[in-house]
Amino acid sequence: MHDTVTGELNWLLNDFAQRVTSVRQAVILSRDGLAVAASGDLGREDAEHLSALASGLQSLARGAGRHFAGGNVRQSIIEMDALLLFVSAAGDGTCLAVLAEAEADAGLVAYEMAVLIKRAGRHMQASPRFGTQVGGERLGMS
Template sequence: MTPETDHTWLLDRLLDDTRPSTKHAVVLSKDGLKLYDSGGLSEDQAETFAAVASGIQSLSSSASRALGDGSGGVRQSMSEFDGGLLVIIDAGDGTLLAVLAEAESDPGFLGHKMTELVEQIGSHLISPPRDAEGIGRS
């Protein structure tokens, strides 16, 4: 990742605004590739986090198509589990923002802060589509 595309400072700002309940954040492409993360996780853990978030968002999109208005649109997905809370939102063209927080976190506040960040800097969070060989197109 080049300095021009490394926006980890954006994730640091989000975590600072939502501490102490938040643990990690990752920006990922909708197909599950980690673009950048807040640190604190190994590379394998961050990639797993991105893959899990992508999978949950994909299932939510399928539910929207089958049970919602048929568009597949998802504003936010949340998974609450023993020891944690995972919130995922659409973060721009082809990207998602996922945050892992303590189980006791306020999901409404967290979702609000995530949406606020995306509204302020969403243009930095765009992932161009990849062609069949997995190489980004301009």
């Protein structure tokens, strides 16, 4: 993606994380697990790690949907002691992953994610790439 688009996505993620009080971090990722954009408080290594985890989770969910005739995956939610992890399909080849506090209103977070996906829709198309800037740092191959 172009730096301008990545900058806009980073801005949207920062706004989302600040507006939705229970949200800690958010990342937009390509289907193959590359971080496209991240909220500012998520460092490069954590953005890459969250992207890889979210990609794997979406892949498993898609496999379950295919095998058991469940259809397309809309959202996956993992409930942990201290966090909730949300992963939603966001566009052609992209996902949105969000970490929120365990006490978060899951319905509200999911709704706000859908609003964010609509706001950023035209930018949420990804194919495998290198050299993407996330959270102020350049990701990928140099």
